[in-house]
Amino acid sequence: MLSGLVIVDKPQGWTSHDVVGRMRRIAGTRKVGHAGTLDPMATGVLVVGINKATRLLTYIVGTSKTYTATIRLGESTVTDDAEGEVTATRSAAGVTDAAVRAGVEDLTGEIEQVPSSVSAIKVNGERAYARVRSGEEVKLAARPVTIHRFEVHEIRRLHTGVADGEALDVDVTVECSSGTYIRALARDLGEALGVGGHLTALRRTQVGPYTLDQAHTLEQLAEKLDVLEISDAARALMPNRELSEAETTEISFGRRITAGAGAGTPEAATAENPAAAFAPDGTLVALLADAGSYAKPVLVFAPDNEKHGKEKHGGDELRSDELGSDEHGNDKRAGQ
Incomplete structure (x- = not known):
């Protein structure tokens, strides 16, 4: 039985659950899950587990992540990214490069972050994004996250066509703890600078020890399924x-x-x-x-040749068809 991890380069426009569905067809098994949702707008590393390797996903979810992103300063959206409706525009003409870098520095290290309201966090049993879509105003509690690295690569000034109107596009790299919302970082940087901000591009380049260099497109995987064997995956992870x-x-x-x-x-x-x-x-x-x-x-x-494919968990046996449940495959806007 094929068991291992597949490092997928998720295409833009696909949900993470879409990728899981495609990988089920490619691998010929329903026991497929992923280790951390990427929004449809985002691309990059999505760690997918097949068969027994779905049991490793729990331990991958909590690892640090690295992203490259573009933040637009001067525009706010309802979702804190480019998929949402613009709610406010303010000229960023007066925002200096030094101010941008200082704002980034203030958001580096251990911070309290309010997740984006359009997220998978549950509020009284219902996903926050569902409440927002129904017209409800949702306020989520701040939570501690760690921004290990928040690096500015380039700042570009864009004319909006309105008198004195100017926006800034800021290309960054972010290395952060699990549960960090890159969209919320964009929002908070814009708010700190007094002009608002949102995310216009996001690419995940690393999840734990697994990098973009190891990733394959779905088209490549359909041609040849490249699987990181479960033993090799565990050696790199733990x-x-x-x-x-x-x-x-x-x-x-x-x-x-x-x-x-x-x-x-x-x-x-x-x-x-x-x-x-x-x-x-x-x-x-x-x-x-x-x-x-x-x-x-x-x-x-359990060895692959053991009858009934059972595995033991803390002394109790679990049927292998109960492993790798859809909790890793749900379509969520989380951690971005």
């Missing part, structure tokens, strides 16, 4: 532990093993951020969490 034959047997039955020394299970490994454990032949056997003098399995991967 701390590693190499198991002996005896440890492999114990872990395969869902039993705990000694923490080990040197190349043992990292003490920082937790159920939320586990270590990947490999058999002597390099096969991914389990995800492990440190438990003092022991290491316990968080998730055990």
